[in-house]
Amino acid sequence: MNNRRQNVIDTAHKLFIDKGYQATSIQDILEGSGISKGTFYNYFPSKGELFIAIFRSFYKRILHEREKLLVDQDSADIEIFIKQLELQMMENKQSKMLILIEEVRVSNDDELKQFINETLLLSIRWMYERFLDIFGESKKPYLLDSVIIFHSMMTHVNHFNYRANAKGSSEIQIIRYCMNRIVHLVDEVTESGEQILSPELIDTWFPKFKNHLNPCHNELLNSTSELKKAINKAFPCGENRTRAIELVDFIQDELMQSDKPRKFLIESLLLTLKTQYAVQVPACMENFEKSINSCLYQ
């Protein structure tokens, strides 16, 4: 049963948070979640794959929330970026994901190591694209350097601040501090023209770009975003618009967050959407339906 599997994932995550990945034995996980060894290896081929499952279920949520913050917003708005960073920082803190990743990044499991490395690169890549949004194409040659500096700055200032005292600067203060520094740095480096890493390198880091998300979920994210933009344009502020957005959001969540999306729900809600709103936004609605179907019947 899928519920049991998810329970193992959650239990293991809690144990990892408390004791770390290495220090948590499979025996601990069996006792913690009340299953037998046979069942465990029926669910996960190895301890490393269990970690990947934990990470995926974490990352899926982050990615989703992160994109939601950007919908209908100006992608060059630095405040949105800061909100996205704060979200990630909070979630990371709660789930201790960065600490666990640090631990796993140097483990003996080569597959796991590679997965983590790809993950870190994905994170850099996302930040790079956002920097492009914010600083503009003209700064492009300096943005990979800047992103790497920004990323490491955030991580370490946060780490030392946390170690120094738990009541030190808040996450948002650290983000703003780093952001202020990097804005100056981008300007300064543009003026001096110094470059270490060319942004084209980013593409070579992803020979076979594997998004850790199901591709159909990406499609869904895009079509949802488009549809919501269209709805916002077509309808005035009010109950009608709000309800439409809520419906779309719910469908998206159900498809992306649940392991077994409830078809009957989605089909019913989609019907409502189509009958009540499709006239104004026909093209987007069609795309939306298509991507829903490719999620349901992949």
Next chain:
Amino acid sequence: MNNRRQNVIDTAHKLFIDKGYQATSIQDILEGSGISKGTFYNYFPSKGELFIAIFRSFYKRILHEREKLLVDQDSADIEIFIKQLELQMMENKQSKMLILIEEVRVSNDDELKQFINETLLLSIRWMYERFLDIFGESKKPYLLDSVIIFHSMMTHVNHFNYRANAKGSSEIQIIRYCMNRIVHLVDEVTESGEQILSPELIDTWFPKFKNHLNPCHNELLNSTSELKKAINKAFPCGENRTRAIELVDFIQDELMQSDKPRKFLIESLLLTLKTQYAVQVPACMENFEKSINSCLYQ
């Protein structure tokens, strides 16, 4: 025999460089160095202590070389600092010490973890003191933040540059790049007045400040530096001065680098120094002899 022990240290270090710490079993080390298990545990109480022994023998050299670069130089000279950084970067690259530390920092061995953490803090502390030399007391409130940023910047830019292509920017280029950035950053942050971490925190990080060096070695470093300065003042450029400096350097090296400093050598050389040079620099020579004796008969 001490020679055998050192051989085990060297062999293990090579194996760690090739395969990593975790992936190298004690069995591998036994086979590699041709000793039996009993002997191994006679030398080292645990695998973790072996790593600490490796690190100490590495760090002792670094510290020594690093201080030598500063002797008789202006401590505010940024070029000297860059040379020191380059030295460390090269040595780290060769011995893969940073990579190994990363691995060990998240191991199961709590003692080892604590040792590594103290080590990293020592590294930050050293850099902070050098920043104080370079940027001056007036920038003090911003220097801990700056050091943390500089440290993480160097590490990560270097890491990505190395991953990108081995023939990318050289170490010295990266150091200069980061140094240029941090000089601007210190100015900029002084102007804006933003601070995350107060420099006073540094002292609380070392409740019982344990220098990983033997304290008598620190003494020796100081007295050597003093003596050499005095010699440079007292004698004109020429053969006499050069030979004196060479003698002092040799004694220092023998005391700090060798596990069994050869007394007869040191005593003989010291006698030469005293008879030929002591008249001009009596106070320094006395201190020098004192610190030599405390190294020899500690």
Next chain:
DNA sequence: ATTACATTTATACAAGCAGTATAATTGAAA
């Protein structure tokens, strides 16, 4: 209700790890 099939359990097992214990052997100095 019975048959059929998938899931789960308990348990034993293999191969590896760090570290302990011990009796036999070797080396070097007195």
Next chain:
DNA sequence: TTTCAATTATACTGCTTGTATAAATGTAAT
């Protein structure tokens, strides 16, 4: 030659991840 410390070989403990298998349980269709 004696004495004592260092070294070796080997067996052992207790832990790890992961495999194998027979018995028990649940579930769904006939």
